[in-house]
Amino acid sequence: MAPMVVALILVPPPSLSLHPSQRVSLGDNVTLCCHLPQPAAWVRLYRYKNTTYIEQKDKEERMAEFSLAGIKPQDAVRYQCQYQGLEPPGTSK
Structure with missing residues (x-):
C-alpha cells in the first residue's frame, strides 16, 4: 500500500x-x-467571537463592504470577517 500524502494549504487571512x-x-x-487575499464565494461579517454572522456578501473579488448605519454604543465592539473561496476558508484577526 502506498503512503498517504496530506497537503496543507495555508491561505493568508x-x-x-x-x-x-x-x-x-x-x-x-x-x-x-x-x-x-483571493476571490471568495462568500464573505461574512461577525461580531468578534460570535458564531452568528451579521451579514453575508456573495461572489466578492478582492473586497467586501459592510455598512453599519446610525452607530449605537452597542456597536462599539470588535468585528471579524470570514470568507470561503476556492481554497480553505480564512478568518481575519
Whole structure:
C-alpha cells in the first residue's frame, strides 16, 4: 500500500478596515471593508467571537463592504470577517 500524502494549504487571512477610520461618533454611518487575499464565494461579517454572522456578501473579488448605519454604543465592539473561496476558508484577526 502506498503512503498517504496530506497537503496543507495555508491561505493568508483577510484583513478588516473601518471607513471613515477616524472620529466615529454615535449616529454616524460607517463601512467595514474586508480585504480578501483571493476571490471568495462568500464573505461574512461577525461580531468578534460570535458564531452568528451579521451579514453575508456573495461572489466578492478582492473586497467586501459592510455598512453599519446610525452607530449605537452597542456597536462599539470588535468585528471579524470570514470568507470561503476556492481554497480553505480564512478568518481575519
